[in-house]
Amino acid sequence: MTAAVTSAGGGPAFPRSLPAQSAAGRLGLLGASSGNTGSATVGRLAEPSPWAGTLSLSIDRRGDKSIAVRQHHAGALRILRPHYLDGSGQVCYVVINPGGAYLGGDRYLIEVDVAPGADLLLTTQSATKVYRTPGSRAEQHTHVRLGAGARLELLPDPLIAYREASYRQVTTVDMDPSASFVMAEVLTPGWSPDGKLFRYDEIRLRNEVSVDARLRVLDNLLIRPRTGSPVDGMSFMDRHTHLGSLLVMDARVDGVLVDELHTVLAPMDPQGQLGITLLDGPGLALRALSRSTEPLNEILAAAVDLLRRRWHGQENLNLRKY
Amino acid sequence: MNSAAPSYLLPLLQLSDSALPTGAFSHSLGLETSLHRGQVHDEATFADWLTQFIRIQLVHSDGMAIRLALEADTEAGLNRVDRELHAAALPREVREAGVKMGARMLDIALAVAPSAGLGRYADAVARGECAGHPSLAFAVAGKSLGVPLGELLTTYLFSTATSLTQNAIRGIPLGQSAGQRVLRAAHGEVRDAVVLIQVLERGDFGVTAPGLEIAQMQHERQRARMFMS
Numbered sequence: 011m012t013a014a015v016t017s018a019g020g021g022p023a024f025p026r027s028l029p030a031q032s033a034a035g036r037l038g039l040l041g042a043s044s045g046n047t048g049s050a051t052v053g054r055l056a057e058p059s060p061w062a063g064t065l066s067l068s069i070d071r072r073g074d075k076s077i078a079v080r081q082h083h084a085g086a087l088r089i090l091r092p093h094y095l096d097g098s099g100q101v102c103y104v105v106i107n108p109g110g111a112y113l114g115g116d117r118y119l120i121e122v123d124v125a126p127g128a129d130l131l132l133t134t135q136s137a138t139k140v141y142r143t144p145g146s147r148a149e150q151h152t153h154v155r156l157g158a159g160a161r162l163e164l165l166p167d168p169l170i171a172y173r174e175a176s177y178r179q180v181t182t183v184d185m186d187p188s189a190s191f192v193m194a195e196v197l198t199p200g201w202s203p204d205g206k207l208f209r210y211d212e213i214r215l216r217n218e219v220s221v222d223a224r225l226r227v228l229d230n231l232l233i234r235p236r237t238g239s240p241v242d243g244m245s246f247m248d249r250h251t252h253l254g255s256l257l258v259m260d261a262r263v264d265g266v267l268v269d270e271l272h273t274v275l276a277p278m279d280p281q282g283q284l285g286i287t288l289l290d291g292p293g294l295a296l297r298a299l300s301r302s303t304e305p306l307n308e309i310l311a312a313a314v315d316l317l318r319r320r321w322h323g324q325e326n327l328n329l330r331k332y
Numbered sequence: 333m334n335s336a337a338p339s340y341l342l343p344l345l346q347l348s349d350s351a352l353p354t355g356a357f358s359h360s361l362g363l364e365t366s367l368h369r370g371q372v373h374d375e376a377t378f379a380d381w382l383t384q385f386i387r388i389q390l391v392h393s394d395g396m397a398i399r400l401a402l403e404a405d406t407e408a409g410l411n412r413v414d415r416e417l418h419a420a421a422l423p424r425e426v427r428e429a430g431v432k433m434g435a436r437m438l439d440i441a442l443a444v445a446p447s448a449g450l451g452r453y454a455d456a457v458a459r460g461e462c463a464g465h466p467s468l469a470f471a472v473a474g475k476s477l478g479v480p481l482g483e484l485l486t487t488y489l490f491s492t493a494t495s496l497t498q499n500a501i502r503g504i505p506l507g508q509s510a511g512q513r514v515l516r517a518a519h520g521e522v523r524d525a526v527v528l529i530q531v532l533e534r535g536d537f538g539v540t541a542p543g544l545e546i547a548q549m550q551h552e553r554q555r556a557r558m559f560m561s
Binding site for chain 1: 422423535538543544553
């Protein structure tokens with residue numbers, strides 16, 4: 011999973027050789043993964059822009075509806091006009107990447123502020139594709155601030171990483187204890203020309219959630235499949251290729267809800283690769299592995315829909331893509 | 333000719349004894365799920381599990397925590413390491429195991445190698461500012477004893493590997509000799525881990541892998557259990 015993984019010959023249980031390249035050496039270029047949540051704001055909107063695309067969105071309530079009171083985009087990120095999918099007043103914005111894919115050296119910055127009592131569903135128009143990033147990597151940094159009673163559902167389409175892609179995604183959330191945050195995502199390998207899966211170089215997915223300025227969740231995954239690597243090992247991907255994740259931070263989460271979600275979702279997981287757990291915060295985390303995208307989308311949608319119904323009286327989410 | 337051992341050696345041996353009463357014997361940290369699934373059932377499959385556990389959790393969580401604790405030159409710096417380590421343990425039972433074993437390790441370390449730094453860490457845990465974790469209590473004790481980082485990491489990692497092997501001997505079950513063969517074979521893995529921990533970047537702290545996390549989460553719902561995690 012880390013540089014140590016690259017040393018594995020696949021066969022012997024205890025390979026002795028060290029990796030030729032350390033993670034620090036390979037990845038020391040930007041240091042953007044620093045645990046310091048303030049670090050990525052350094053140089054923000056500086057000239058010339060270090061970002062291939064930026065998007066900044068501030069949501070507030072106007073009457074019984076939420077709406078962007080400020081939005082700004084530059085470079086290869088755009089946002090579609092707002093939609094209201096139901097009568098709840100929740101506003102839905104769709105992020106689009108006109109370039110269609112992330113390439114090596116591309117860095118994207120998304121900043122989202124949801125004011126007290128406002129309600130945002132943020133999604134994407136299509137899958138985020140990361141193509142070859144030779145000698146480099148693509149990055150996406152998302153910073154979220156949620157005021158008292160604010161809500162964000164962050165439900166992007168799957169992330170597809172192609173052959174020789176390296177990608178780092180860092181999402182930081184600073185939220186009020188009365189705010190609600192739901193994030194679901196699916197990671198899938200793109201097909202290589204040789205018809206094989208799992209040929210991307212490295213994916214890092216890091217989520218940091220602070221409640222009342224105290225770090226509560228540091229969700230830090232690194233998947234680095236290589237020829238001969240033990241990514242198939244039972245503790246890594248266990249011979250699966252697709253990963254689904256759900257992170258919920260909300261004061262209403264408790265052990266009873268976690269049990270209920272498990273009861274609903276477990277029958278949808280024929281391969282027995284579903285884990286769900288209660289977080290401090292409070293909140294919950296869900297992970298699932300599969301060999302295709304669909305079962306993961308179904309499990310995550312069922313979980314999101316249950317929360318929408320339970321907490322907000324909303325119907326099941328139907329994201330028609332505009 | 334006289335050859336005196338360094339003054340830290342005896343306290344280090346005591347604190348890295350795998351039979352130290354921290355409760356490690358009742359925590360499998362996800363191993364029991366793999367036993368239940370039949371993925372771990374003999375010497376070879378346990379050796380494979382242990383390799384992966386060292387590479388994932390011991391390197392990126394416990395091991396990096398020890399290194400960062402030694403590098404921290406302020407109390408706030410140490411508290412930040414504690415906060416991140418606790419927040420990075422998503423599976424509830426793993427988080428709770430860290431808190432429980434951390435409290436026991438702190439008590440024992442305060443008796444074996446009391447120091448001002450250890451007292452401050454214990455106070456921060458008592459105040460609720462820190463969660464506590466065995467690797468950090470061990471690191472703070474080792475730091476005040478003057479134990480070099482390489483030795484501190486090696487003893488902690490091997491002690492944890494030994495505890496888990498003893499749990500596997502009871503859980504699989506495995507013969508004592510098989511357990512010793514697995515541990516001998518783990519020497520190289522621990523040596524590599526100690527080197528790797530010292531070159532990883534700050535952002536690697538707390539990195540984990542989906543398969544291990546899912547096993548650790550599923551353990552919460554396992555019916556017949558020998559272990560608390």
